[in-house]
Amino acid sequence: NAGVTQTPKFRILKIGQSMTLQCAQDMNHNYMYWYRQDPGMGLKLIYYSVGAGITDKGEVPNGYNVSRSTTEDFPLRLELAAPSQTSVYFCASSLDRTGADNYGYTFGSGTRLTVV
Amino acid sequence: EDKVVQSPLSLVVHEGDTVTLNCSYEVTNFRSLLWYKQEKKAPTFLFMLTSSGIEKKSGRLSSILDKKELFSILNITATQTGDSAVYLCAVHNNDMRFGAGTRLTVKP
Numbered sequence: 690n691a692g693v694t695q696t697p698k699f700r701i702l703k704i705g706q707s708m709t710l711q712c713a714q715d716m717n718h719n720y721m722y723w724y725r726q727d728p729g730m731g732l733k734l735i736y737y738s739v740g741a742g743i744t745d746k747g748e749v750p751n752g753y754n755v756s757r758s759t760t761e762d763f764p765l766r767l768e769l770a771a772p773s774q775t776s777v778y779f780c781a782s783s784l785d786r787t788g789a790d791n792y793g794y795t796f797g798s799g800t801r802l803t804v805v
Numbered sequence: 806e807d808k809v810v811q812s813p814l815s816l817v818v819h820e821g822d823t824v825t826l827n828c829s830y831e832v833t834n835f836r837s838l839l840w841y842k843q844e845k846k847a848p849t850f851l852f853m854l855t856s857s858g859i860e861k862k863s864g865r866l867s868s869i870l871d872k873k874e875l876f877s878i879l880n881i882t883a884t885q886t887g888d889s890a891v892y893l894c895a896v897h898n899n900d901m902r903f904g905a906g907t908r909l910t911v912k913p
Contacts (some may be wrong), residue, residue, distance in 0.1 A: 693847075722901075729814070731893065732848075732903040747900065779847060793839045794901065796847035 691715050695780050695797035702770040702804045710765040710800050712780030720783045721763040722747075722794065723755065725776040732779065738763055770804045777801050807832040809896050811904035819912050822884050826907045828894030829876040838870055838877050841893040843906070848893055851879070884911045 696711045714721065719740050724732040734747030738757040752774055754766040763782075767774060781794040812827045828838065837855045841848035852861045854870035854877060861868050865884075870877045881888055891906040 724903075729905050731809070731905040732895075734900055793841065793850035793853055793895075794848075796849070798846040 693780055693782055693795050693797035695778075695800050697800060698798065699801050700803070702767070702802065704770060704772065704804060706770050707766070707768050708770070708802075710767075710778055710780075710802075712763045712765065712797060713761050714763075714780075714782040714795070715761065716782060716784075716795065717760065718782035718784050718795070719760070720785060721757065722781045722783075723753070723763070723765045724779045724781065725749065725774075726779060726799075727776050735765065735778075767802075772804050775802060775804045807896075807898065807902050809894055809902050809904040811892075811894050811907050813907060814905065815908040815910070817910045817912065818884055820885055822911075823880065823882045824884060824909060826879040826881075826892050826894075826909070827876060828878070828904055830894075830896045830902075831875060832896050832898045832902060834898040835872070835896065837897045839895045839897065839901075840868055840877070840879050841895065843891040843893055844889075851892075881909075884909075886911050886913055 693714045722737045723735040726732050733749045735753050736755040738744045741760050744755050757763050778800045780797040783794045809830045837853050839853045840851040852868045857872040865882045868879045889911045891908050893906045894904040895901050
């Protein structure tokens with residue numbers, strides 16, 4: 690009963706380094722999302738995917754890239770890390786975009802990223 | 806611009822108190838409003854509301870939506886220390902837009 694699994698849980702990056710945040714779900718959900726959460730700012734949507742091979746930008750996509758080669762996996766790539774990307778990142782999935790399945794989104798446990 | 810505003814931003818109460826958390830919104834193409842509880846890690850789903858005036862309950866938690874006045878409240882009765890968390894309100898239109906959250910601290 691894994692749900693949404695994110696790795697790593699913590700990471701410190703130096704400015705200019707790159708990394709990939711991993712996200713996998715085992716619920717056969719079509720929709721997957723990446724959010725960032727900054728203190729006092731709520732969750733901001735970075736990218737989302739409606740199915741394998743299809744991705745789209747959210748509210749704050751700059752500095753990030755995603756891919757969706759399989760239904761299960763939705764990695765988030767930071768190419769040139771900047772201090773402004775210090776945040777907590779959450780991956781989420783849902784059965785459909787409207788939430789009509791009545792369970793909302795299922796979130797992973799988050800990745801705390803610090804860029805120094 | 807679409808926005809979701811939660812109030813208060815933080816709240817400290819004692820066990821046994823009743824609290825009311827507020828969420829107001831201005832969005833186009835409203836579809837649903839959701840409440841989540843976030844403790845140390847991932848937000849966990851509490852309620853989804855789509856119709857005005859229909860209360861949803863789960864134990865000591867309840868929530869209601871007013872689509873005319875564009876707000877929702879989350880009530881917690883007989884609070885316990887385990888209710889301490891950040892409570893997030895999210896509104897679904899074309900996207901899922903989250904409020905900043907209300908940090909609730911319940912003291913013994």
